[in-house]
Amino acid sequence: MKAAIIGYGKMGREIEKILAERGHETVLIVDADNASELDAAHLSRADVALEFTTPATAYQNIRRCLESGTAVVSGTTGWTARLAELEALCREKDGAFFYASNYSLGVNLLFRINRRLAALVNRVGGYDVSIEEIHHLQKKDAPSGTAITLAEGILAESDTWKGWVVDASAPENAGELPAPPAAAAPERISIRSLREGTVPGIHTVTYESEDDILQLRHTIKHRRTLAMGAVIAAEFLCGKRGVYTMDDLLK
Ligand SMILES: NC(=O)c1ccc[n+]([C@@H]2O[C@H](COP(=O)([O-])OP(=O)(O)OC[C@H]3O[C@@H](n4cnc5c(N)ncnc54)[C@H](O)[C@@H]3O)[C@@H](O)[C@H]2O)c1
Structure with missing residues (x-):
């Protein structure tokens, strides 16, 4: 080739x-x-x-x-x-x-597991969901394309969530978008972007109920x-x- x-x-x-x-x-x-x-x-x-x-x-x-x-x-x-x-x-x-x-093969497996889990959570209910992504300081866009794909995967399987929103409490996002009042956008998946050192990419999907926390996480070790x-x-x-x-x- x-x-x-x-x-x-x-x-x-x-x-x-x-x-x-x-x-x-x-x-x-x-x-x-x-x-x-x-x-x-x-x-x-x-x-x-x-x-x-x-x-x-x-x-x-x-x-x-x-x-x-x-x-x-x-x-x-x-x-x-x-x-x-x-x-x-x-x-x-x-x-x-x-x-x-x-x-990354692992991230693409995560995309599939993410959709399966979203469908299961949709059936049982009672969980709030959020996404966090961490990348190196040079990354130009936020949220990452991967975090957006994860959010879209959850939206495709869910009757509860209607869209996603940038978590403006993350320092990197401050000023980009106003912080959504929690009560005003309860049906939006919050995506938090953090920028640290040389991190190639860490993505975490968190489901939280009153009683427990369930997380899916993928960490890239090498670019x-x-x-x-x-x-x-x-x-x-x-x-x-x-x-x-x-x-x-x-x-
Ligand atoms: N899809 C994936 O799996 C994946 C993985 C890593 C990075 N990315 C994305 O890929 C992009 C590049 O990532 P990176 O870490 O290599 O960034 P980087 O900043 O290290 O490299 C980008 C390069 O593009 C060059 N460039 C700018 N304008 C150009 C032009 N008009 N023509 C040709 N080259 C030009 C820059 O000079 C620079 O060398 C980013 O958007 C990043 O988010 C995607």
Whole structure:
């Protein structure tokens, strides 16, 4: 497989190592200082592009790959309000596009357990639910895409919860949104974002009743697991047409 890496930051560098380990060739590396090289001529050398950049640049980068006819795997978070537009463009161009808010196998297992547990809690009732995510200080978006996916999973299985809300009592969120008065938004799942050191990612879903606390937690020990998932997604996407997610890969 010949790969292009778009975004040569923490993830791009880890992906480069794993591509080499798995016998693939990196034929193009595009970062902010050579962003003009992201064009059809340069992309034509690659079978697939792996895009891990910033919330402000991901949409255009993926769009350029799809318009150039290059299969693209993206994991950039914080921009996905426009994801459906790119999925439509991919289908229109008969291209190939894989997106996941989290490429860790363990997190994707957590997504499934999360939905199962939400369905069970929905049946028994009596629990309040909240989500906490902790990431490194450089992370640009909050809440994390993974926390939002967890919230959406609970919402899909629940008759009680109608949406999610940022917990403005977390220091990083102060000022972004006003703290919701507890009584005013009882049907919203609260998501608390914390930023600490170099933490690659910790997600905790907490159910609390009057009598007990039940928690699901996933901790990423090394960023390598995320990069490995993205490279496996690229291998899966090569030669295919269409829009794919981790659910397709895990089947
Ligand atoms: N889906 C997942 O599993 C997963 C895992 C880790 C990180 N992420 C997300 O991936 C993104 C990148 O994470 P990171 O930790 O590598 O961040 P990072 O800040 O270390 O790297 C981002 C890189 O993108 C570059 N960049 C900026 N604008 C660009 C442009 N126009 N063209 C090309 N490159 C450009 C920056 O110079 C930087 O090198 C973030 O949104 C993060 O939340 C997702």
